[in-house]
Amino acid sequence: MSLDSLAYVREASEPEEAPPMLSSGALAWARANLFSSVGSTFVTASCVALVAYLLPQLAAWATTRAIWSASDGAACRQHQDGACWAFVIAKWDYLRFGSYPVVERWRVVVAEASGAALIIWLLWISAPRRVWAAFLFFVVYPILALVLLRGSSWLGLPIVDTQLWGGIFVSLLTAVVGIVFSLPFGVLLALGRRSPLPVLRVASVVFIEFVRGVPFITILFMANNLLPLFVPETWTPDRLLRPLAGIIMFSAAYMAEEVRGGLQSLGRGQYEAAMALGLNYARMTALVILPQALTLVIPGIVNNFIGLFMDTTLISVVGATDFLEAMNNAIKDPVWAGPTIMVTGYVFAGTFYFAFCFGMARYSAHVERILAMARK
């Protein structure tokens, strides 16, 4: 457009062109993010060098230099520059089942396998008939699992006292029970805290603030020692049930605050639109408000789940034997005493917890991506 004419009419469209080279692609990314300046190039190079130095050592410690089979700790005491996986293998059954009677351990395996199958069915977004999975997992499975694990003289399954339960199986049980119960309780508490009914609101606030204001260990001790005082004398709560109640209470309080954040971020318009359509409070909450509020706070909820999974290691302070406690017990075995045993045991336990928590985090990221894709 030249300066001498004020009017202008386009005669042909500008052609669409591809972006210039090196503005996209892997090479452009590396140049922009890894080698953009001298300093950045230096940091990149030193990090790569550090990893290149450490990773092979760690890999050798865990594989080639490790002791894979031995009947006692003698071999591990001789080769102290490698992990002592023989110890983990020898103690594997104890780490999994605790003191659960050896001949009855198939019951735990069945309960774990069927639980895992149902969870996979439930979490697999595109799996068919997930409503059935939900019904089986939340209604049928708890009853069957309890009968199977606890035993029933009527079915000819010997009773196994929960005092004998232990290991990975108790950690998973605690985590699953905690997760399954703390989310609905947390949602109810969050709704209670925003309720127009003062009694409900005050009760929810008191519960949430009290539980959040007290360390988890205190809650566990209280659940262990006070719970029996609150229920009828004829019904003494089980020794494993008490820390379970404690962990549900603790996690529910945090969950409630997460969910409340989601509820608050919804505009008034969503409530008004639901009300104007004639939906009552329960339907509005269940069909319009919660689906949106919970989706918004998935990262926070999963964060709580991960925290809960870590907190299961604390139930040992009231006498339950979780996986970490079982590992502690195993490490103390004089037959396996040796300098590499403790490191090996804790690396293994750490890997176990990391695998589960990382899995949860990845799954939640996956769900968020699917939900984001569906809506935009």
Next chain:
Amino acid sequence: MISSSLADADRGDDGAIRFTSVHKWYGSFHVLRNINLTVGRGERIVVCGPSGSGKSTLIRCVNRLEEHQRGSIVVDGVELTDDIKRIDEVRREVGMVFQNFNLFPHLTILENCTLAPIWVRKMPRHDAQELATKLLAQVRILDQAHKYPGQLSGGQQQRAAIARALCMTPKIMLFDEPTSSLDPEMVKEVLDTMTALAHEGMTMIVVTHEMGFARQVADRVVFMDRGEIVEVNSPLPFFDHPQHERTKLFLSQILR
């Protein structure tokens, strides 16, 4: 005030909505002052007035998104009180369209439309989908039925919101500034949908600044200012010979 009661005189008790001496306060702010208005069945009312004049509050009282503190509001023979049953009864028969659409973003357009028929009217899912399909075709966005609200343009969203409200087969429709948050080129498609609805004989109260729509579609135009009804008249005399000074001022400001 005077003109509104005169205009109401010949309508009898049979109105779709009857406001009698309605007052409302926000805290100490007197937002609705002595509202008397009867809306006849099948009548199209356009409510206009400067912002803060109480026109949105007025129609939000009809389905009790706001509650009035004095006077009575009778909707389709049911008086609105604190009784939640009556409120639900009224809300089932009164559809509402909002300025910001307020579609449910987690549901598809079709699901937005079938939600209330299924859960409030207890309509079988299949029938609800059939009804929604028919109404989405009527507002000409059937091809968007399986998209989510976020994927639609503003005009399409507002037409979906109209279809959603119509799926409850309401007797009365309330429109709260339905075109105010739309881009200019999308206003017409929404107004056309509303005009078509008016021609079918729906009872409508429309809060809007679209004076062209008011002139073309309304049976009566209600002008509100500072919480009171200042003037009510049929569109032609209302626009051509406004009586009250405040009406004249308002019209001169918006119709340049």
